[in-house]
Amino acid sequence: MSTDKVTSPDSPLNRFIAVIPAGGVGTRLWPLSRAAAPKFLHDLTGSGSTLLRATYDRLEPLAGRRVLVVTGTAHRAAVCRQLPEVQESDLVLESEPKDSGAAIGLAAAILYQRDPDTIMGSFAADQVISPDHLFQQAVREAIHTAAAGKIVTIGIKPTHPSTGFGYIRAGEELNIEGAPSAQAVVEFVEKPDEEVAQQYVDSGEYVWNAGMFVAPVALMLRHLEANQPELFKGLQEIAQAWDTPERDVVTARVWPTLPKIAIDYAVAEPAAAAGDVAVVPGTFGWDDVGDxxxxxxxxxxxxxxxxxxxxxxxxxxxxxxxxxxxxxxxxxxxxxxxxxxxxxxxxxxxxxxxxxxxxxxxxxxxxxxxxxxxxxx
Amino acid sequence: MSTDKVTSPDSPLNRFIAVIPAGGVGTRLWPLSRAAAPKFLHDLTGSGSTLLRATYDRLEPLAGRRVLVVTGTAHRAAVCRQLPEVQESDLVLESEPKDSGAAIGLAAAILYQRDPDTIMGSFAADQVISPDHLFQQAVREAIHTAAAGKIVTIGIKPTHPSTGFGYIRAGEELNIEGAPSAQAVVEFVEKPDEEVAQQYVDSGEYVWNAGMFVAPVALMLRHLEANQPELFKGLQEIAQAWDTPERDVVTARVWPTLPKIAIDYAVAEPAAAAGDVAVVPGTFGWDDVGDxxxxxxxxxxxxxxxxxxxxxxxxxxxxxxxxxxxxxxxxxxxxxxxxxxxxxxxxxxxxxxxxxxxxxxxxxxxxxxxxxxxxxx
Structure with missing residues (x-):
């Protein structure tokens, strides 16, 4: 991509690696989406690409082939067919679901082992986004913001008072170079009722939490260690074995013992309370294809x-x-x-x-x- | 059946033979009913019997095994599976559909060749009737009326002002022994609009035309010859060959040449105009399973x-x-x-x-x- 080509050698954009959690059956899309063929393996937009492939392609101009995919063991073959570019060592297979804390935390820990200066960006495999260039622009802003020491969520400007999403309240502008729209996050709020959702939309201060975030892996792990020391310890153990012949043995032993917790509770919310979270409001079209x-x-x-x-x-x-x-x-x-x-x-x-x-x-x-x-x- | 057992040897009930036209795809029941598996081959009532089998069983107390079935060549195997009692010579196979005039006319002609005193009763294979004993009682009255020289329709007392059925206007009572409810038919009328249908119901003079009739085969053929001489001639030719080794050859040659016309126009309406048609109003439940x-x-x-x-x-x-x-x-x-x-x-x-x-x-x-x-x- 031309944008990458003109990037200076010490730009934070060069430290970026994408993580794609490909999980979740998509129960509200049954019977199309089901355990053996979850939502992200379907072409739900008529584009000719599955949601997973479209997610990969959307990130490719930013990450090249530096992409880690986290998915269930059952989907290994299907994911490899969809993404033949992904190496064995970049495919994290969950023998059992452990929620997003373990999935994204392990990605962070593996990437930290390889290079502690990495900035990771996590983007679920089952969302629909367009146009790609506005998404990529938001991610670039988020990378610059992350390089300034933040965990950065990319929020979505609400188009209607949805009661189906969590919201993020944005605060002061951060004035970070390369990230003109970055703002501090005041708080994450749960799915509101309709009246509250309308207030959020009217105030102009809230964006939808799309579960996308960009962060230095070191900062991710620092918050994870502080809030979930047991989870952190298990993930570190797997990560240290990951690029060694011990990978499978250690993973098989440790993974089943990990606590289940969402990344929101394990990292994002406590980090926000500590003032470490920023938001870049995305102006692209976004749909989580919820039904x-x-x-x-x-x-x-x-x-x-x-x-x-x-x-x-x-x-x-x-x-x-x-x-x-x-x-x-x-x-x-x-x-x-x-x-x-x-x-x-x-x-x-x-x-x-x-x-x-x-x-x-x-x-x-x-x-x-x-x-x-x-x-x- | 006890009723048959007590019948005197010269009762017209002994002259009765049932004819079951099993045709019609039942297009309004697509995709269940279709060319290869028409309506009469389905169990649409949850009784455990197909409509065809139920029709046969309903007639058996009156006709015993004296039953002729008229169906399409394509349904031969299915009909034989459903009605193993029916002999080869009692199965009339239409190589192509020729409407009810040819189908029922051929049955009449075959039965006339075998015994000119036969009283036939024609009952479509795709109707639902209950209870059976009220139906059988109406057929018995119709047989007695037919023996008095009438073509007898069994009409259905309307339960609502249907616009989906033709109606029959009943006239004077005929006072025939064994047929206390037989009346003359004034006229057949086409499917009415809603207002007219309501007038019919309110008048008490009209019954639904369910397409069931009972008649001496000789009288049927006389009207057929008068109104459709070409059709009559062709049917006679097939009928004379029917119980001979020539059956298949003659049928194959003549059937495709026959004119297409409904039995209503070929026989029933002109016979009614000539004062030769009676009606027995049926008090049983009836449904043509139209949709x-x-x-x-x-x-x-x-x-x-x-x-x-x-x-x-x-x-x-x-x-x-x-x-x-x-x-x-x-x-x-x-x-x-x-x-x-x-x-x-x-x-x-x-x-x-x-x-x-x-x-x-x-x-x-x-x-x-x-x-x-x-x-x-």
Missing amino acids: FASVGRLNSAREVDDVTVIGEGARVFTENASGVVVSDTKRVIALIGIKDVVIVDTGDALLVTTKQHAQRVKGAVDALKASGDTDVL | FASVGRLNSAREVDDVTVIGEGARVFTENASGVVVSDTKRVIALIGIKDVVIVDTGDALLVTTKQHAQRVKGAVDALKASGDTDVL
Whole structure:
């Protein structure tokens, strides 16, 4: 990338390595997304790329091939197929899920072992972002801010008073060179109710917490050690063995013993309280593809009348219908006189709901789990 | 059956032979019902019997094994599996559809060749009737009326002002022994609009035309000869060869040349104009299973919350949903927050509509035909 080419040798941009946590089944996207084929392995935008591949490609101009991927053991083959560039030693496989504290913490610890001056940036594999250049500009600002000694979140300017996201309250401007929009973080706040969300939006002080952050690995680990010493110790043990022949043995022994905690509680919130967190408000479009209603919004390419059709094989016929059809089969699907419907058609499971109820898919998954119908989960 | 046992040797009941036309794809029940597996081959009531088998069993107390079945060549194997009692010579196979005039006319002509005193009764294979004894009682009255020289329709007392059926206007009582409720038919009328239908119901003079009739085969053929001499001639030619080694050769040669006309126009309406038609109003429950809304009404056996589920294999999960699910797959089907929905799930085609729009399924089938997607029709 031209931007990298003109970077001076001592620019903090050269210290950047991307981390992609590729986890989470995406239960609200069942039955398309499921344990064996989670959300990040699907092309939910009709772009021709899976969300994981799109995430990698979006980071490539900043990180080149300096990318660590953290995923479940079950997805190893699928991830390697999607990202053939990723080396064995840059693929962190979780034998069991341990939440984001362990996943991102281990990435930080491995990168620290390799080079303690590294600035890491963590970006989930299942989000949709556009345009890429505005995202990359925000990440560059975040890297410059991180180089000044901050853990930097990239927040999203809210487009509506969402009750589905946490918010970040931004404070004073930091005036960091190369990061004109960086601000201090006053606090992280949990998902608000509608009224509070509206106040947040009106105030102009709040951005959505998209779970993206950029930080010096040394600073990450310092906060992790202070707040979660046991987790820190386990991660250090694995990290020290990582680039040695002991990697698999040590990981297999230590990983299952690690405490489960989200990175927000393990690092971000205590660091914010200590004044160590900054935010760069992103002006790019962002969607966490939280349900099928948002899958429908993200796809404007193929419309059959008022129905958005996602899936190459589906043959969809409509009469007086609207909504979203997501199909990974080649079946004929006929919709007649039904509005705002959401249909997800897979080989062994079918979901029919409405855009209004798309958030409640998780309930069906829980019911299936409870009844023992786990073959389709 | 006890009723047959006490019948005197010269009772007209002994002259009765049943004819079951098993035709019609049942387009409004697509994708369950389709060319290769039409409506009459499905168990749409959850009774454990297909509509065809139930029709046969309902007639058996009256006809014994004296039953002729008329169906398409393509359904030969399926019909024989359903009705192993039916002999080769009692199975009339249409190499191409020629409408009810030819189908029922050929049955009449074959039966006339075998015994000109036969009273035939024609009952479509795809209707739902209950209770059987009230149906059988109406047929007995119709046989007695036919023996008095009438073509007798069995009409259905309307339960609501349907615009989906033709009506029959009943006239004076005929006072025939063994047929206390037989009346003359004044006229057949086409499907009315709603206002007219309401007038029909209010008058008490009209019954629904269910397409069931009982008649001396000789009288049937006399009217057929008078109104459709060409059709009559062709049918006679086949009938004379039927119980000879020439059956297949003659049928193959003559059948494709026959004119297409409904039995209503070829026989019933002109016969009514000539004063030769009577009606026995049936008091049994009757449903022509015209769409999936009626499939839902007919099945109260298996309910998952407010959803009627038809099909053994389907695993259905609902939350705040109502409607009908018809499945011939073993897929998991989850319905969330959707009301009065109609879902028909088959291996290669899926229909999603509402009870209100169930009648419009035919439009989807026409669209599929137009687009060349005939593999699922």
